[in-house]
Amino acid sequence: MNDPIAFATLLIHLNKEISFSPEDLEKCKPFFKIIRARQGEFIIKPGVNVHEQYFIVEGCVRVYHHDLENDREYTLLFGIEEWWISDFIAYHLDLSSRLYVECTHPSTLISISKNDLHALYKMVPAFESYFRRKLERAFAFNHQRILSLQKDSGEQRYLDFIHQYPNIEQRVKNYQIASYLGIAPESLSRIRNQLAKK
Amino acid sequence: MNDPIAFATLLIHLNKEISFSPEDLEKCKPFFKIIRARQGEFIIKPGVNVHEQYFIVEGCVRVYHHDLENDREYTLLFGIEEWWISDFIAYHLDLSSRLYVECTHPSTLISISKNDLHALYKMVPAFESYFRRKLERAFAFNHQRILSLQKDSGEQRYLDFIHQYPNIEQRVKNYQIASYLGIAPESLSRIRNQLAKK
DNA sequence: CGCGACGTTGATTTGCCTCAACGATTGTGG
DNA sequence: CCACAATCGTTGAGGCAAATCAACGTCGCG
Numbered sequence: 001m002n003d004p005i006a007f008a009t010l011l012i013h014l015n016k017e018i019s020f021s022p023e024d025l026e027k028c029k030p031f032f033k034i035i036r037a038r039q040g041e042f043i044i045k046p047g048v049n050v051h052e053q054y055f056i057v058e059g060c061v062r063v064y065h066h067d068l069e070n071d072r073e074y075t076l077l078f079g080i081e082e083w084w085i086s087d088f089i090a091y092h093l094d095l096s097s098r099l100y101v102e103c104t105h106p107s108t109l110i111s112i113s114k115n116d117l118h119a120l121y122k123m124v125p126a127f128e129s130y131f132r133r134k135l136e137r138a139f140a141f142n143h144q145r146i147l148s149l150q151k152d153s154g155e156q157r158y159l160d161f162i163h164q165y166p167n168i169e170q171r172v173k174n175y176q177i178a179s180y181l182g183i184a185p186e187s188l189s190r191i192r193n194q195l196a197k198k
Numbered sequence: 199m200n201d202p203i204a205f206a207t208l209l210i211h212l213n214k215e216i217s218f219s220p221e222d223l224e225k226c227k228p229f230f231k232i233i234r235a236r237q238g239e240f241i242i243k244p245g246v247n248v249h250e251q252y253f254i255v256e257g258c259v260r261v262y263h264h265d266l267e268n269d270r271e272y273t274l275l276f277g278i279e280e281w282w283i284s285d286f287i288a289y290h291l292d293l294s295s296r297l298y299v300e301c302t303h304p305s306t307l308i309s310i311s312k313n314d315l316h317a318l319y320k321m322v323p324a325f326e327s328y329f330r331r332k333l334e335r336a337f338a339f340n341h342q343r344i345l346s347l348q349k350d351s352g353e354q355r356y357l358d359f360i361h362q363y364p365n366i367e368q369r370v371k372n373y374q375i376a377s378y379l380g381i382a383p384e385s386l387s388r389i390r391n392q393l394a395k396k
Numbered sequence: 397c398g399c400g401a402c403g404t405t406g407a408t409t410t411g412c413c414t415c416a417a418c419g420a421t422t423g424t425g426g
Numbered sequence: 427c428c429a430c431a432a433t434c435g436t437t438g439a440g441g442c443a444a445a446t447c448a449a450c451g452t453c454g455c456g
Binding site: 065067074076088089091092093121125128129131132135136137138139140142143144145146147149150151179182 | 263265290291327329333335338343347377380
Binding site: 154183184186190 | 412
């Protein structure tokens with residue numbers, strides 16, 4: 001996929017959410033940057049300062065924490081087409097990153113820096129509405145996820161997961177899904193086994 | 199606390215986050231509504247449509263889900279002075295509520311409806327920046343909480359809790375704290391016991 | 397005073413993790 | 427093209443942390 005097409009994907013997505021004028025969409029162009037990443041490539045690693053967020057045109061990324069004390073990974077989220085991803089803890093709270101953002105597949109991303117985004121908000125206020133709206137929905141989904149982690153069994157969370165991320169089972173490793181669900185890979189294996197019998 | 203003082207509390211808070219002009223602050227006044235609630239009063243109950251969010255001037259509220267299947271409560275969050283609260287799942291996703299929002303203490307709240315807020319965004323764009331900023335920070339905190347629920351023991355989450363909500367232990371019941379932490383009340387009791395010995 | 401709600405403690409159970417072993421699959425270098 | 431290692435998923439056995447169940451003391455309130 002070449003650059004104009006990748007960028008067009010972003011524009012189409014933006015227009016789905018908020019109606020932008022053609023001039024606004026033209027004006028925003030210089031602020032965005034196309035990035036191509038190979039499978040296994042890291043967009044963010046622990047210790048770095050995070051100034052960008054990334055729109056996924058194509059591909060799949062995993063955002064996770066690696067706990068050095070017990071050598072274990074905790075997957076915060078997966079990102080697929082049309083998601084914005086970053087280490088939002090570091091990005092929004094101005095902390096240095098404690099997360100990995102890794103491409104689990106070859107990916108095409110479009111990045112924008114925090115400074116540029118703020119400039120863009122002033123130049124085209126519709127972008128502030130767009131990102132506010134994005135945040136509102138993401139915030140609500142996080143609340144649902146927190147409730148689910150408190151309330152639901154591993155099996156129920158797995159069912160919710162395959163419902164929320166259809167087709168992602170083929171795209172990421174089982175142990176990564178397990179680390180998203182907050183269970184051991186062996187437990188996920190057994191849950192799958194149980195469900196298949198029903 | 200009388201109404202002008204309650205409203206002044208909101209204005210002072212707003213100015214801490216974003217610099218508003220005196221005219222802007224004057225313009226927003228008609229959109230907000232002061233609410234007083236007694237201890238035990240419900241601001242939101244399951245089944246209702248949620249059109250408002252609430253700024254806490256004084257008091258304490260608890261947002262929780264009551265699961266009828268096993269008659270158990272799951273506390274999503276506590277709100278104290280200067281927090282905005284609501285059932286944000288229902289509010290942002292236009293669903294009917296599945297949560298209770300209950301005042302655990304006599305409280306003074308200031309509400310604004312979604313429609314009024316959108317009108318206010320158009321009239322005073324600084325409000326959109328303010329709420330975007332609020333959402334960014336809340337979003338980042340939610341990510342931290344999700345990681346913590348996956349990663350940390352009940353004891354660690356309790357320590358984080360009393361650090362994040364100082365003095366709240368005196369304000370809410372133990373079983374409510376336990377249901378926030380995602381553990382049984384008995385377990386919280388034992389954790390406290392263990393920590394006291396150290 | 398008596399009831400109900402709450403917190404604590406002890407005994408028991410259980411769901412899930414840990415640890416270990418074994419195939420299956422994939423990629424690599426000879 | 428074939429060994430070989432590395433990675434991953436699965437299965438079984440055992441252990442443990444936390445939930446459950448039950449009993450009791452305390453407190454606040456009608």
